[in-house]
Amino acid sequence: MGVEDSVTTVDTAADTATVTEAAATVEAASDDLQKYPIAPGYRVNVRVGPGTNYRIVRTLPYGMKVPVYCQKPGERVTGPYGTTNLWDNIANGQFISDAYVHTGSDGYVAPRCD
Template sequence: MAVDRTEEVEADAVTAETTIRTYPVAPGVRLNVRSGPGTNYGIVRVLPEGMSVPIFCQAPGTTVSGPYGTSNIWDNIDNGEYVSDAYVQTGSDGYIASRCG
């Protein structure tokens, strides 16, 4: 008797989507979200204080100084949305996710 694994695979995919890790934005900061990895890109929205963000990939861009140091790493938090890694508490001064491609 064959076992149908379709339901199991779908359940695994849902679990993977719901376990995306988020990282806190520096306390007391309203963070600009930009359309690309740099301060030369337009602001698409502003995150309110106390937010945490997912990091789907990271890209090099404009160097920014913030509460967590000086960095040229930009975190992709949504499709076409980037924030400076200098304002996100990742626990590392380097890349913690794959490079955006």
């Protein structure tokens, strides 16, 4: 038995165009999403998962408004808008507690994250 050599050719121009189109679609979709205000007077930590045990990736400035792409249950947190276990996905792999976001609801305002 012999080993067959295999060569895979990648069309980088086509791949780059596909990635660029996908990024433009995501950006356009985020422009259409409602943005919710963060509680006044708070700078909110953005984490990689739905809990305070997850790593902080950035901190939102005062007065920020955020889109909520999806929501998922996680650690229970108390903030200016009550106590909740809901966490809002505001960007790819970025979550903040719904207790700091004025959504006007105690429940889900976006689909559940997968």
